[in-house]
Amino acid sequence: MDRDITLEVDGARRSLAVDTRTSLLDALRERLGTTSAKKGCDHGQCGACTVLLDGRRVNSCLVLAVTADGAQVTTSDGLAGEQPHRLHETFVDHDAYQCGYCTPGQVVSAAAVLDEVARGWPSAVTEDLVAERTDLTDAEIRERMSGNLCRCAAYANIVPAVAEVAV
Numbered sequence: 457m458d459r460d461i462t463l464e465v466d467g468a469r470r471s472l473a474v475d476t477r478t479s480l481l482d483a484l485r486e487r488l489g490t491t492s493a494k495k496g497c498d499h500g501q502c503g504a505c506t507v508l509l510d511g512r513r514v515n516s517c518l519v520l521a522v523t524a525d526g527a528q529v530t531t532s533d534g535l536a537g538e539q540p541h542r543l544h545e546t547f548v549d550h551d552a553y554q555c556g557y558c559t560p561g562q563v564v565s566a567a568a569v570l571d572e573v574a575r576g577w578p579s580a581v582t583e584d585l586v587a588e589r590t591d592l593t594d595a596e597i598r599e600r601m602s603g604n605l606c607r608c609a610a611y612a613n614i615v616p617a618v619a620e621v622a623v
């Protein structure tokens with residue numbers, strides 16, 4: 457059964473009819489031609505499909521598109537304005553990728569981590585994190601980014617790329 461939905465994707469309002477079984481990831485990639493979010497595992501394990509849904513990071517392969525009706529969806533492309541997002545620059549500066557397939561999801565997740573820290577959300581590593589604190593230890597970055605896998609294992613460069621923006 458199809459339903460009409462509207463999404464705001466990277467600032468652009470998009471309307472489409474989707475089967476109620478369609479994931480947000482498939483709606484983005486296959487129906488709207490927005491290919492920034494990637495399909496790795498398609499079952500919530502790799503994080504390649506990470507997007508912000510009304511500001512919160514989600515695995516878009518686990519979200520039904522119909523449940524996102526009316527929501528704002530931000531991909532890595534949407535993080536950039538006139539200029540690249542600072543995380544885009546630090547990922548390049550630190551060579552924080554090899555094949556690059558996971559990079560858009562990593563960048564979106566890193567942006568969410570910085571927002572979560574700014575809001576004072578504790579991590580499992582540091583439960584007493586307070587809002588005034590914006591720095592992150594490497595262990596905290598690894599824990600907070602643990603839902604984003606890199607098959608090339610570029611973690612040694614991803615962590616400092618995120619840390620540079622976090623200070």
Ligand code: FES
Binds near residue numbers: 500503504516
């Ligand atoms: Fe969604 Fe892997 S494709 S978590």
